[in-house]
Amino acid sequence: MIEIRFHGRGGQGAVVASNILADAAFREGKYVQAFPYFGVERRGAPVTSFARIDKNPIKIKSQVYHPNFIIVLDPTLMNIADITSGLNKNGIVLINSDKDPNYYNLSFKTATIDATSIAIENKLGSKMAPIVNTSMLGAFAKISGEVTLESIILAINESVPLKKEENVKAAKEAYEKAMIL
Amino acid sequence: MVKKIMTGNVAAAWGARLSRAEVIAAYPITPQTSIVEKLAQFVSNGDLKAEYIHVESEHSAMAACIAASQTGARAFTATSSQGLVLMHELLHWASGARAPIVMVNVNRALAPPWNVWVEHTDMMSQRDTGWIQFYAESNQEVLDTLIMSYKLCEDKEIQLPAMIGLDAFYLSHTSEIVDIPDQDQVDRFLPDYESAYPLDTENPLSIGSLSMPNQWYSEFRYKIYEAMERVLPKLNQIEEDFYKEFGRKYTGPLELYNTEDAEIILIISGAASGTIKETVDTFRKKGIKVGLIRLRIFRPFPSEALGKALSNASFVGVIDRSFSFGHEGAIFTELKASLYGRKSVPMIKNFIVGIGGRDITTDTITEIYENCFNCLNNKKVDVSVEWIDIKV
Numbered sequence: 001m002i003e004i005r006f007h008g009r010g011g012q013g014a015v016v017a018s019n020i021l022a023d024a025a026f027r028e029g030k031y032v033q034a035f036p037y038f039g040v041e042r043r044g045a046p047v048t049s050f051a052r053i054d055k056n057p058i059k060i061k062s063q064v065y066h067p068n069f070i071i072v073l074d075p076t077l078m079n080i081a082d083i084t085s086g087l088n089k090n091g092i093v094l095i096n097s098d099k100d101p102n103y104y105n106l107s108f109k110t111a112t113i114d115a116t117s118i119a120i121e122n123k124l125g126s127k128m129a130p131i132v133n134t135s136m137l138g139a140f141a142k143i144s145g146e147v148t149l150e151s152i153i154l155a156i157n158e159s160v161p162l163k164k165e166e167n168v169k170a171a172k173e174a175y176e177k178a179m180i181l
Numbered sequence: 182m183v184k185k186i187m188t189g190n191v192a193a194a195w196g197a198r199l200s201r202a203e204v205i206a207a208y209p210i211t212p213q214t215s216i217v218e219k220l221a222q223f224v225s226n227g228d229l230k231a232e233y234i235h236v237e238s239e240h241s242a243m244a245a246c247i248a249a250s251q252t253g254a255r256a257f258t259a260t261s262s263q264g265l266v267l268m269h270e271l272l273h274w275a276s277g278a279r280a281p282i283v284m285v286n287v288n289r290a291l292a293p294p295w296n297v298w299v300e301h302t303d304m305m306s307q308r309d310t311g312w313i314q315f316y317a318e319s320n321q322e323v324l325d326t327l328i329m330s331y332k333l334c335e336d337k338e339i340q341l342p343a344m345i346g347l348d349a350f351y352l353s354h355t356s357e358i359v360d361i362p363d364q365d366q367v368d369r370f371l372p373d374y375e376s377a378y379p380l381d382t383e384n385p386l387s388i389g390s391l392s393m394p395n396q397w398y399s400e401f402r403y404k405i406y407e408a409m410e411r412v413l414p415k416l417n418q419i420e421e422d423f424y425k426e427f428g429r430k431y432t433g434p435l436e437l438y439n440t441e442d443a444e445i446i447l448i449i450s451g452a453a454s455g456t457i458k459e460t461v462d463t464f465r466k467k468g469i470k471v472g473l474i475r476l477r478i479f480r481p482f483p484s485e486a487l488g489k490a491l492s493n494a495s496f497v498g499v500i501d502r503s504f505s506f507g508h509e510g511a512i513f514t515e516l517k518a519s520l521y522g523r524k525s526v527p528m529i530k531n532f533i534v535g536i537g538g539r540d541i542t543t544d545t546i547t548e549i550y551e552n553c554f555n556c557l558n559n560k561k562v563d564v565s566v567e568w569i570d571i572k573v
Contacts, residue, residue, distance in 0.1 A: 031355070059462075060456050065542070
């Protein structure tokens with residue numbers, strides 16, 4: 001079983017991201033589960049969400065404590081929360097950042113993608129509050145190899161209510177630009 | 182039939198849509214969930230032909246459902262925690278008036294402090310309202326139980342309302358694969374509701390007027406008692422019909438998981454059973470005989486089935502995700518009472534876990550099984566009720 005944990009802020013689309021990822025893996029014949037952990041539904045508040053992907057039916061219904069992948073939608077969270085807590089020692093951290101992966105100097109394999117710029121260029125959300133989730137998923141498809149970009153695109157088309165084309169374009173661009181250490 | 186990824190809330194809305202609910206009354210503010218939002222969308226898109234009534238409180242939502250049901254309409258509402266307890270008065274009215282309403286309740290803790298996470302106290306405290314109570318483990322089960330509930334509740338021999346509980350977040354907000362049945366299949370399985378005594382201006386009748394002690398009040402209540410006694414056998418038959426139509430099997434009030442030869446059995450209701458199954462698998466791989474009973478129905482309480490399922494167990498741990506202050510967990514109380522008088526009874530202990538949505542992990546469950554083994558080896562239950570995973 002592959003477990004993924006998303007860290008974001010309310011409004012960035014972390015919850016939708018976990019759903020799109022689950023949907024994409026489901027389209028590849030996997031069993032999936034995705035769910036959020038939040039208190040108040042408020043823009044800017046830290047939000048965690050989870051996804052599980054397995055070739056067998058998934059029984060477990062608890063939160064994810066030892067993920068294989070961590071996806072950080074907002075780099076400012078790197079300083080205020082123990083983002084890599086519980087990450088599998090062979091796990092990968094994917095950060096929305098314009099920096100090189102080396103910059104973070106983590107003891108885990110690290111990847112970065114400037115999802116904020118990609119989202120702004122594609123007019124996803126506003127300049128002040130860009131919606132970066134679909135860009136992050138495009139990058140995830142590249143660096144993880146767990147799900148194809150094609151499935152991510154199909155799932156985006158199913159789940160995203162507005163600006164489908166722009167979201168797909170953002171995912172493709174992020175797939176091309178993702179940097180891994 | 183089509184398989185899709187959806188949350189428990191969306192699965193519940195699909196259940197109401199496929200059941201062709203004719204009147205939906207709902208109050209839209211927190212702790213309400215996206216169930217009624219999705220249904221509003223279905224109605225406004227024309228996917229579901231229903232009267233959607235925006236009311237000013239959950240109390241009014243239930244009042245509207247009762248009135249609708251008494252005209253012969255199939256009524257639906259959804260609520261959660263504070264909303265459910267606000268309905269309390271009218272829950273009694275619904276069962277007393279024999280209105281076969283089906284309601285989905287997202288099980289959430291009650292305030293204060295505010296907490297929108299899972300706990301079962303909201304529904305457990307409606308125990309005596311005369312409603313049938315289901316607790317689901319998966320989103321598929323939410324959808325399927327909703328369809329089966331209308332068939333059960335509207336049966337002339339039952340004529341009672343039912344509420345279906347789904348755990349907040351672990352089902353309500355969790356996306357899983359759900360098989361959405363074809364409308365044709367559901368229509369075959371669940372015909373239109375026909376009330377035996379509909380309110381009709383052409384043939385006026387009065388419902389709910391005064392009944393003196395020497396008149397029929399006792400008999401009205403006795404009839405509800407009799408109807409409740411018929412629920413489990415009737416459900417058994419409905420589940421068989423459901424299996425024939427849809428190919429999914431449900432096993433009445435209990436789901437048994439590795440119980441046959443189990444020394445220690447845990448009992449729970451709700452979605453955390455999935456995490457227990459995972460833990461049972463781990464113990465079984467080491468050859469340790471543990472099992473799980475998932476209680477799918479709390480009212481009517483399946484005393485007979487539980488007695489039978491526990492007849493070979495040495496030790497039973499009852500997990501309650503609710504608490505009756507001044508006593509113990511609700512399932513524990515009911516189970517002990519129903520075991521009274523049986524020839525051989527297992528040792529039994531109550532574990533209070535996952536209150537206010539605290540995560541129940543495989544580690545939590547492993548600790549509980551080990552706690553049970555310790556009691557069993559010492560041939561003594563150390564304390565009757567133990568709160569697990571508490572920071573004080």
